[in-house]
Amino acid sequence: MIRIANCSGFYGDRLAAARELVEGGPIDVLTGDYLAELTMLLLARSEEGYAKTFLRQMEDVLGTCVERGIKVVANAGGLNPAGLAERVRTLGTGAAVAHVEGDDLRDRFPAALTANAYLGAWGIVEALRGGADVVVTGRVADASLVVAPAAWRFGWRPDEWDALAGAVVAGHVLECGAQATGGNYAFFREVPGLAHPGFPIAEVHEDGSSVITKHEGTGGLVSVGTVTAQLLYEIGGPEYVSPDAVARFDTIRLEQEGPDRVRISGVRGGPPPPELKVCVNELGGFRNSMTFVLSGLDIEEKAAVVREALLPRLDGVDADVRLLPCEDGAQLRVVVRSPDEKRVGRAFSGAAIELALASYPGFHTTTPPADASPFGVYRPAFVPAGSVEQAVVWEDGTRTRIEPAPAAAPADTAPPPLDREDAQPIGRILTHRPRHRRQDVAGRQADIVEHPCIPFEELFDRPAVLHGAPQPGHPGEYAPSEGGELLAGGTLQLRNVELGRGHGSLLWRWRVVRPPCVDGDTARSGLGTPDICATPIDHSNECF
DSSP states (O other), X not given: OEEEEEOOSSTTOOTTHHHHHHHHSOOSEEEEOOOOTTHHHHHHTSSSOSOHHHHHHHHHHHHHHHHHTOEEEEOTTTTOHHHHHHHHHTTOSOOOEEEEEOOBOGGGOTTOSEEEEOBOSHHHHHHHHTTOSEEEESSBOTTHHHXXXXXXXXXXXXXXXXXXXXXXXXXXXXXXXXXXXXXXOTTGGGOTTTTSBOOOEEEEOTTSOEEEEOOTXXXXXXXXXXXXXXXXXXXXXXXEEOSSOEEEGGGOEEEEEETTEEEEEOOEEEOOOSEEEXXXXXXXXXXXXXXXXXXXXXXXXXXXXXXXHHGGGGTTSEEEEEEEEETTEEEEEEEXXXXXXXXXXXXXXXXXXXXXXXXXXXXXESSOOOOOEEEEEEEEEEEEGGGOOEEEEXXXXXEEEEOOOOOOOGGGOOOOOOOOTTOOOOOOOOOOXXXXXXXXXXXXXXXXXXXXXXXXXXXXXXXXXXXXOEETTEEEEEOOSSOGGGGOOGGGOOSSOOSHHXXXXXXXXXXXXXXXXXXXXXXXXXXXXXXXXXXXOOOXXXXX
């Protein structure tokens, strides 16, 4: 068994997590995931090109890791893994540091600000086999940070699909850090110590099964519920595609083995697709915003005065105008976006300020007029895996080329998951909470509706949770047939709620009515057509 811990779910996560994991109990490998899609764009605008917080964490723990034989694997290298590896060597711990490169494909995407292939585990495996204490990578698949140490420890071959798929599932649970231990959990009121949850650990076994846990005495919760919620985060259908293996999520078995211990077993896998996904970030345009403060009486009428004066000057510009209630009145927030920087720059914010003495009583804004700011847009692309030259680079400059992993034939490849900047897939969990009816319609990008009679492996054959149709080839993802703006994501979103977890929380305000489940056959035959009411409601006596 190998204990693999994750101290980071994003660039900006808790700095102390690395020290807490190293000092809080036994671990064999410390991993860190720092790279969301748009993080690559942020790093492109930085001087270093890598996650600087990783260096601060290594200052705290690397000496101890070397003494105890704890390996460190992190994708904190971002756009400059060589630079980060060199900086880690200067910490003076004597650690052997290697980095993995080959993911940077900007030469194939001339219009891109960044373009990075999602590499798999085998570069990291080669570095660990070669004696590296620290392995720094650029863009690798998140789960590969866990797959690689397990494959190294147990000597897995690249075609041991079931074992690799089991590790992919464990890695998917760990990749978002404390989201596996109660963070962002729909039923957060059940989570003890949520103010400071512990970070997750996977005890991976030679057959690919694992136990998800955390250090004893830390906050948070590891339960079948928290693990399931994380499993349904950022997925499509039952075939979860990674560059190491395709994991069949409809074969997963979860079992509460003890307090804060959930066993994952039974995972079946297959070969990865013959293509690697590429994270491409491009310039999306320019945006700006102004917020008007409305106080006292006649709030709606005051907002109407602003709309009548300002909106005619925004012709041809994407705009979102939203009245946001607050304690002493409301705020009218106007967000604009355009490919033309001038149209949403001072031409917009100056027009807003010009209303100051010629508008509603008590006029003021939360900010002075400002120029527009650029924003990037992420999109996925795909390239043949064999065309990407991955290599491990050692301190003396020696390079070890990594051969592509065996892949499925194109006709056998599962469709890539829905992954667009203008959409947010929402998964769902089905169970029964008789005393928490209101929480039956909740969640983040993962968990939405619960029902008593449907096992986990049958989720991918269920009807849509919301009005709408399944995305072609993606039976686990659904988009509402109305209100498409709700699912606009990331930098394309003009509203405050930008991420899928925020969209899931909006469903607190919707009524989803289900007939009661009589038996398993009834559940398997379908749950009927949901009835949705987008207004605040009392769920205390709902019948699902």
